[in-house]
Amino acid sequence: MIDRFIWAASGAGLSEHAWAAAEESGAAWVGNDAAAHVSLLRSTVREELAFGMEQQGIAPEIMAARIDAAMDTWGLRHIAEREPSRLSTGQTRRLAVAAALLRDPGSLVLDCPTDGLDAAAVETLRAALAEFDGTVTVYDRVRTVLADDADQEMRLDGTDEDAPDPVPSSFADTAPGESVLTMENVGVTRGAFTLGPVNLNVFSGQVTHLGGANGSGKTTLMLAVLGLLPHEGTLDTPVAGWAPTGMDAAFSRRTVLKELAVGTDAAHAEAALEWVGLERWRDVHPLDVPSSPRRMLAVAAALVRGPGLLILDEPTVGLDAEGYAWLTRVMRGYAAGEYHAELTSAGVAALWNGGRPAVLWSCHNAAFADAVSDRSAMLGSLA
Numbered sequence: 001m002i003d004r005f006i007w008a009a010s011g012a013g014l015s016e017h018a019w020a021a022a023e024e025s026g027a028a029w030v031g032n033d034a035a036a037h038v039s040l041l042r043s044t045v046r047e048e049l050a051f052g053m054e055q056q057g058i059a060p061e062i063m064a065a066r067i068d069a070a071m072d073t074w075g076l077r078h079i080a081e082r083e084p085s086r087l088s089t090g091q092t093r094r095l096a097v098a099a100a101l102l103r104d105p106g107s108l109v110l111d112c113p114t115d116g117l118d119a120a121a122v123e124t125l126r127a128a129l130a131e132f133d134g135t136v137t138v139y140d141r142v143r144t145v146l147a148d149d150a151d152q153e154m155r156l157d158g159t160d161e162d163a164p165d166p167v168p169s170s171f172a173d174t175a176p177g178e179s180v181l182t183m184e185n186v187g188v189t190r191g192a193f194t195l196g197p198v199n200l201n202v203f204s205g206q207v208t209h210l211g212g213a214n215g216s217g218k219t220t221l222m223l224a225v226l227g228l229l230p231h232e233g234t235l236d237t238p239v240a241g242w243a244p245t246g247m248d249a250a251f252s253r254r255t256v257l258k259e260l261a262v263g264t265d266a267a268h269a270e271a272a273l274e275w276v277g278l279e280r281w282r283d284v285h286p287l288d289v290p291s292s293p294r295r296m297l298a299v300a301a302a303l304v305r306g307p308g309l310l311i312l313d314e315p316t317v318g319l320d321a322e323g324y325a326w327l328t329r330v331m332r333g334y335a336a337g338e339y340h341a342e343l344t345s346a347g348v349a350a351l352w353n354g355g356r357p358a359v360l361w362s363c364h365n366a367a368f369a370d371a372v373s374d375r376s377a378m379l380g381s382l383a
């Protein structure tokens with residue numbers, strides 16, 4: 001059972017609060033960055049699951065039985081021998097939550113626990129929390145299904161206010177223009193994982209949602225489109241702009257404006273800063289910007305040069321309700337050619353001059369994805 005669902009807008013200190021609450025109470029804690037929980041001291045998922053229990057001195061046969069059960073519950077068995085730092089986003093969170101529960105803690109603090117989880121994993125989490133014998137506190141920036149399971153829902157400042165639902169009403173679909181990205185029988189191999197054959201077109205003027213379960217290969221496919229992984233089959237794409245899910249490691253400059261100028265110039269950076277509405281953060285260090293506008297920066301850095309294809313990998317991670325509204329406006333506006341018009345009026349060149357551009361993005365919030373996308377393509381059904 002979840003005792004409390006506590007929410008706040010980005011920048012209010014939610015994650016700090018969650019961390020401090022866990023530290024004070026001695027609760028097991030899984031933060032919003034699940035990858036930070038991977039110990040890097042163990043070489044397989046199975047060993048990583050054992051790590052916390054080893055510190056507790058639990059007998060090997062009890063550990064083995066608990067790990068076995070956890071791998072089935074969390075869908076980790078097929079990746080049991082894989083390196084824990086080489087998992088998909090959702091697999092990493094499954095591992096982090098499963099490892100925390102295996103230590104059999106008396107209480108649990110979870111910060112944005114549904115980030116990156118697919119629908120099946122969210123249901124697994126709900127069932128695990130319903131069974132958990134102890135206090136559970138969940139923190140988030142927006143309303144998730146976990147709020148429905150909580151005894152009490154409150155804002156971080158203590159006011160009795162429900163978390164905002166970030167899903168807008170549906171947009172009318174835009175008619176497709178020509179194909180901007182074409183894939184025919186595309187196959188990609190990444191370590192032990194093989195993807196494909198994938199057949200997919202992404203059309204000019206449209207926002208195309210790439211769906212699929214955790215580990216189905218959405219990021220892998222995006223990396224192939226970007227030319228960062230080799231592929232088989234036919235893949236025709238313009239130079240694309242890309243915002244990865246794990247954004248912090250990608251920032252390399254001391255201010256937001258300078259970050260936007262990486263690979264381009266001040267004129268483009270100014271145009272993007274204004275179009276996305278990040279002027280307030282212009283001279284701030286990217287890592288000092290709260291999570292929601294920091295995600296906006298990552299998206300802005302992907303679109304700054306005006307590519308024909310904008311690829312956003314789980315761009316809702318880190319967003320608050322205002323950020324969801326912002327992302328909606330930016331994705332719809334970008335596909336409609338509004339940013340290209342902005343570049344034209346600023347007198348600067350765009351990377352792509354072939355008509356309206358396209359957006360390809362991934363997200364596990366099906367209601368939000370349906371509302372803002374023109375089309376959805378599910379990996380696993382694209383062969």
Ligand SMILES: Nc1ncnc2c1ncn2[C@@H]1O[C@H](COP(=O)(O)OP(=O)(O)OP(=O)(O)O)[C@@H](O)[C@H]1O
Pocket residue numbers: 079082085086087088089090091116118190191192193212213214215216217218219220221
């Ligand atoms: N760096 C890596 N090296 C080898 N294999 C990897 C690496 N990263 C991910 N994989 C594996 O590739 C497969 C596809 O992962 P990918 O990240 O593309 O999935 P995804 O659909 O984006 O998942 P999610 O919804 O969890 O983000 C997974 O089985 C994963 O374990």
